[in-house]
Amino acid sequence: MTWSDVTLIAPLVAALLVAFAIIVVDAIAPHRDRIAVAVGLAGLAIVAVLTVWTDQAPGLAFGGAYTVDTLTTYLDLIFIAIVALTVLVGPDYLGPRDLPVAEFAATLVFAMTGAMLIAGSADLLVLFVGLELMVLPGYLLAGYAKRDALSTEGAIKYFLLGSFSSAIFLFGLAYVWGLTGTTRIAGVADAIAAAQGLSPALAMGVAFVTTGVAFKIAAVPFHYWTPDAYQGSPTPVTGYLSVGPKVGAFALIIRVFVEALGPINADWLPVMGVLAVLTMTLGNLVAVTQTNVKRMLAYSSIAHTGYILVGLTAYAADPNSGGLEAVLFYLAAYSFMNLGAFAVVSALQKRPGVTSQLDTFAGLGRREPYLGILMTLFLLSLTGIPPTAGFFAKALIILSAVQAGGWVPILAVITVLNAVAAAFYYLRVVVYMYMRDPQIEPAEVDHGPLLRLGVAVAAVATVILGVLPGPLIDAATKAASSLFRG
Amino acid sequence: MSIPETIPIIGASWDDVLFVLFAVVMLGSALLVVTLRDIIRSGLAMIVCFAALAGLYVLLGSPILAATQVLVYIGAISVLVLFAIMLTQTKAGPARLVFQTQWWAAAIAAIAVVVVVIGVVASTDWGAEATRLQSVTGDVARLLFSDYTLPFEAVSVLLLAAVIGGIFLAKREDRRDEAPR
Structure with a gap:
């Protein structure tokens, strides 16, 4: 271990220390939620600064097991933003339900460390450990409301299927390792390129890896755990689960499929294409029939996975199509708008007992005008209407699919059709907020300052990315270009 | 007197015979784990399964892995699982095997996967990797x-x-x- 190793993993070490700090502070001053949140946010800010600082001197650490490149930095910053927003939104929901905030924040930071490890992994073993470190806290968070049967049920389903899919993924990695004799991602790519073509054993390995990953991103037909886990979890956790592990799993896909399995991208291209079509179509069709907003957003997040897979397919068909840039932009835009939408749902559910049924939203536009407007903004963005982040995200994905050539432009058409269908269920919530009167006038809810800040940050990000997408597109392009090896 | 290179009469090498022995014990006990009705016995069968796997590791030339298998899986995990079962067990368990309604689809899928895996593993030349594992x-x-x-x-x-x-x-x-x- 050299000094440069230490400086390159500084953000990871700092993230760990933040988790420790939150726990220690909570042990010294138990249940002072504000202090725990303050320590967490300050720590996350330091981690963000360190992440940007390490980006000044990119390189490989630990003998090529960990890499810091523009992609690592880009993804790390998204993870930090996701966790920071969740920590802001969480206490308002957890507090009235007597759920501790400090453990919540510390667990999130642990998960973030895992996600950052995935983003920077240059070794399949590091990647797998990072994956486990990211998802394990997720299981805990899904069952965070210990006395709520739905939460426990969702957590157990998530845990069982998650562990199962991790095992399948690892089994696939074992095949890849057995054939190539190395766990270093660059070495795997070289060995696969040298072997020229897909041997049966490699095909089997890729099949298992794909299955495992498809579970993690909740691609159809591997999505069955999603609605139950999302609906059962405490709402801020649902918001986190719908973006954090998903962005992390896509980071993993980029490292495994784009880098390690890059030489055989023509072979996994059709699989991704089929997954993309199934995922967005089924996600949208089922979302239309939902009357529970949390469940509806769960299916909508499945549909968004499909859109992102379209970008990945476009990249596999033609690396110059801009597919990877589109995926990276989409991940950032999706994180903010989806977290924002869940933050509003969570704000409405501040009082224990309030459900996430559509009826809860009736008359919201009149009752809480600000929250109503912001929810409308997030939903418009999720639909993909300009000038919001969601518009450019979808536009980039569709453009890349058109440019990819071959049969991939068909995916662009299907994406557009799906986006139109999705407008129906997103806008239905808006209709409820502005055109329906609640059957029983709900009691007034006083929202905490942290929650207001969280929703505001998500809203500002959604608008800025929609009005001035240039800087983020540049960053995504730079991040994508750091992947291509000569 | 030294042990002969191959088993007398049959003519198979010791490695092969031991491998078959361990594999049969492992698969058999694994089946018992999922089919036995008494969960404590399932746990005990799991220990046998782990022990047979440790034997396979020794045959593959990795004593450290075998030792870890015995220490961690048998010594720690299995015992922990048994304790957890004994501490939480309720008497009211179903007396007969409970199958999901889609068990036949799962069976077909499982058999298909096994056939494909066997075919692929057998047809692949794992070459240098196999010896490197020693x-x-x-x-x-x-x-x-x-x-x-x-x-x-x-x-x-x-x-x-x-x-x-x-x-x-x-x-x-x-x-x-x-x-x-």
Whole structure:
């Protein structure tokens, strides 16, 4: 271990220390939620600064097991933003339900460390450990409301299927390792390129890896755990689960499929294409029939996975199509708008007992005008209407699919059709907020300052990315270009 | 008197015979784990399964892995599982095997996967990798502290996260829940 190793993993070490700090502070001053949140946010800010600082001197650490490149930095910053927003939104929901905030924040930071490890992994073993470190806290968070049967049920389903899919993924990695004799991602790519073509054993390995990953991103037909886990979890956790592990799993896909399995991208291209079509179509069709907003957003997040897979397919068909840039932009835009939408749902559910049924939203536009407007903004963005982040995200994905050539432009058409269908269920919530009167006038809810800040940050990000997408597109392009090896 | 190279009469090598023996014991006990109705017996069958796997590791020339298997899986995990079962067991379990309604589809899928896996593994030349696996303990240690330092350290973080999560789930409700339930 050299000094440069230490400086390159500084953000990871700092993230760990933040988790420790939150726990220690909570042990010294138990249940002072504000202090725990303050320590967490300050720590996350330091981690963000360190992440940007390490980006000044990119390189490989630990003998090529960990890499810091523009992609690592880009993804790390998204993870930090996701966790920071969740920590802001969480206490308002957890507090009235007597759920501790400090453990919540510390667990999130642990998960973030895992996600950052995935983003920077240059070794399949590091990647797998990072994956486990990211998802394990997720299981805990899904069952965070210990006395709520739905939460426990969702957590157990998530845990069982998650562990199962991790095992399948690892089994696939074992095949890849057995054939190539190395766990270093660059070495795997070289060995696969040298072997020229897909041997049966490699095909089997890729099949298992794909299955495992498809579970993690909740691609159809591997999505069955999603609605139950999302609906059962405490709402801020649902918001986190719908973006954090998903962005992390896509980071993993980029490292495994784009880098390690890059030489055989023509072979996994059709699989991704089929997954993309199934995922967005089924996600949208089922979302239309939902009357529970949390469940509806769960299916909508499945549909968004499909859109992102379209970008990945476009990249596999033609690396110059801009597919990877589109995926990276989409991940950032999706994180903010989806977290924002869940933050509003969570704000409405501040009082224990309030459900996430559509009826809860009736008359919201009149009752809480600000929250109503912001929810409308997030939903418009999720639909993909300009000038919001969601518009450019979808536009980039569709453009890349058109440019990819071959049969991939068909995916662009299907994406557009799906986006139109999705407008129906997103806008239905808006209709409820502005055109329906609640059957029983709900009691007034006083929202905490942290929650207001969280929703505001998500809203500002959604608008800025929609009005001035240039800087983020540049960053995504730079991040994508750091992947291509000569 | 030394042991003959091959088993007298049959003519098969000791390695092959032992491999078949361990494999049969492992698969048999694994089947017992999922089909026995008494969950304690399932747990005991699992220990047999782990022990047979440790034997396979020895045959493959990796005594360190075999020792780890015995220490961790048999010594720690199985015993822990048995304790957990004994502490939480309820008497009211179904007396007969309970199958999901889609068990036949699962059976077909499982058999198909097994056939494909066997076909693929048998048809692949694993070549150099198979001999490279003859690892000695020193090599494993050297790898752990050179090429694989980072995952080694990351695993400890993973365990820490798991411990914190486990404590949170298991601990009794504290101050905030003093209100009568």
